[in-house]
Amino acid sequence: MDALNVQAPRRRWVVALAALAGVLITLALGFWQLGRAHQKLALQAAIEQRRGLPPVAAAELGRPGAAEALRWRSVTLRGRWDASHTVYLDNRQFEGRPGFYVVTPLLLEGSGIAVAVQRGWVPRNFLDRRALPQVATPAGPVELAGRIAPPPARLYQLGGEVPGPIRQNLDLAAWRAETGQPLLTDLSVQQEGPPGDGLARDWPAPALGVERHYGYLAQWWALSALIAFLYVWFQFIAPRRRNRRA
Template sequence: MTALRFWLVTAAATTGIAVTFALGQWQLGRAHQKEALQQAIEAARTSPPLPQDAMLRPDALSLVHRPVRLRGRWDAAHTVFLDNRQMGARVGFYVVTPLLLEGSDRAVLVQRGFAPRNFERREQLPPVRTPDGAVDVAGRIAPPPSRLYQPGPPSTGPIRQNLDIDAFAAETGLKLLPVSVQQTGAASEGLSRDWPVTGGRGPETNYGYAVQWWALSALIACLYAWFQFIQPRRRAR
């Protein structure tokens, strides 16, 4: 019975050590992947601005994070205020307006910036100014606006929880590009533009998890050695 118990404990300890060590290695790999992704994003963000024609390429999604310069006119009637967005420590709207591209029949959704909301009158729209006529817009090519959990059917008014490009194109009749643009630059027109850095949690989190898993693996090994070898020998003495 004692021999059977020894081998059962040995098998359990070996499995625990192997699993926790492997999980630490996996977290280390995830950290390296995130570092590589951050480096790629930073390289894209600091590259020279693309011309407007680049937005019309079939592979426009591959240009995400690249700076771009656009010229066109705002379609202010179809401005959307995406609710429950944050910038800094404030909660409010991401203001999204289609930009009708000059010299083209296409349009692109521009995430123009952030505006705080009135929590006493939640239906009130913030005072955002939209210039008439041709405008020049500097920004970064971005994926479609991020989606949040939304109970119930999607809304169609100016205040919305989410914005799907294909559905919005069908609703408005605009020929929208499959990407959006985050407008950059100083605050203006009632909007802030301190956009959060894309990529979620950094690699530091994964390094921390790796250390925790390896510490647990070492703890299992130490407990195994103590109870299976060191303590029995001390008792025998």
């Protein structure tokens, strides 16, 4: 009997400490998700601010740190297409339809560097999945407006990348070695302008995932509230209800 009397308070303390730890951990995880959401909102504000700045000179793309410092700034490029190395990135969606993102190296005029240009989206041929769409690529000098962006987004794929014009993903460092061109590997340019060459250029906004962080925040704080409720219920409310019935 004495042993039971000694163990009962200890058990209550263990349960109380476990509940307190659970509440504090889930609260902290919720605050961490809130901080991540605020960081993403600040990044979104920075992107919008950069979008409103004047265009940068194409020569600035090759300087160290340009990929981060100039990301989402507008730029005007002059050069020649390396059409023989055009790549069609598969399984890219536009208005709910599957197709390709067309990426071609552009040899910049007077700079000695090349840039991967995401030229736009084109639908695929559903009768022949290996058929390449017809995309007009001028042979002479071209001038285009675009926006500095990260390398093309990667999609999940099984196994390694298979060389060829149709690919799931594009690694710019490997592509540089493959093409033999002085290609920048830490940035690309998303071409903007009307779809005069048959390519749609309504690029999606960067997916920052702010809503996901708020969702995780709600889950962690709901779990914290549940732990606190269960502790109060089983340690205080339920025993009193049993005593009243006795």
